[in-house]
Amino acid sequence: MTTTFTADQENELINHVLDFEIRMYGLTAIDLRRLAFQLAERNNIPHKFSRLKQIAGYDWLEGFKNRHPEIALRAPEATSAARAMGFNKQVVTKFYDLLKSILVKHTFTPHRCFNVWVLINK
Structure with a gap:
């Protein structure tokens, strides 16, 4: 094929x-x-x-x-109970650990950090 x-x-x-x-x-x-x-x-x-x-x-x-x-x-999925249930300590910790590893790897300065999550979903 x-x-x-x-x-x-x-x-x-x-x-x-x-x-x-x-x-x-x-x-x-x-x-x-x-x-x-x-x-x-x-x-x-x-x-x-x-x-x-x-x-x-x-x-x-x-x-x-x-x-x-x-x-x-x-x-x-709709932004509803499913998303709210996903907002727990384990998920938040994983998010910030990932964010930290990316910031350390790329040494971004604060003015180079953007909240693109909002832009992606609109």
Whole structure:
């Protein structure tokens, strides 16, 4: 079976998805399909994705998930009790530990820190 991406390109995509998961921001199936389209377009990779909708198809997604069962795509959820329950000491501690490791690694100064979470979700 012919795939759109090479094994290395798919590994790059997997690493990107896992990086999002580590940062406590899971991707939906639609996010992944859009990401695949963007990867193909920006790298001039021939594909059969919808240029009109700018998204990879369901068939591509199913094949990708079958080849990479290690990824978990999240379902979109309302900001409700589920989110409130996720706000606990363990999650907050994990968030600040991650933030600290990123700040130490990249030595960002305070004026280079932005609250992009709000921008991503709008």
